[in-house]
Amino acid sequence: MLDSVTSSVAALTRLTVPIDFGSPDGEPVDLLFTLQSDTRAFLPAFSRLCRLLRSSWLRDGLRQARSADEGMAILRMAENELADPSAVPYGAGGAVAVEAATAE
Structure with a gap:
C-alpha cells in the first residue's frame, strides 16, 4: 500500500504447479493475485x-483462459455480474483491471 498510488491495480x-499453503479446504493454490492500491x-x-x-x-475461467485478453474478458464479465447479477447469464465467465501473467 503506497500513498503515492493513484489507482488500484491487480496482477x-x-x-x-500449484502450491500447498495448508489452506482450510486442503486445495493447493494455482491463482495468485497481487493488489497495489493507496491506503484508503x-x-x-x-x-x-x-x-x-x-x-x-470465474476461477475455472481464469484457469482455462488461453491469453491475458481472454482472462480480462472473463474478469470483466464477473465484474459486470457483481454490479448487476441479472446482466450476466448464470454460469458465464467474468473481469477487473488486472494484468495477467503465467508462471511456470
Whole structure:
C-alpha cells in the first residue's frame, strides 16, 4: 500500500504447479493475485476482488483462459455480474483491471 498510488491495480499469476499453503479446504493454490492500491482504497478493492473470486466459474475461467485478453474478458464479465447479477447469464465467465501473467 503506497500513498503515492493513484489507482488500484491487480496482477494475476497463474501457476503451472500449484502450491500447498495448508489452506482450510486442503486445495493447493494455482491463482495468485497481487493488489497495489493507496491506503484508503486497499480494503474496498481487496474486498471486491474477494467477492469476485467466490465464483467458481470465474476461477475455472481464469484457469482455462488461453491469453491475458481472454482472462480480462472473463474478469470483466464477473465484474459486470457483481454490479448487476441479472446482466450476466448464470454460469458465464467474468473481469477487473488486472494484468495477467503465467508462471511456470
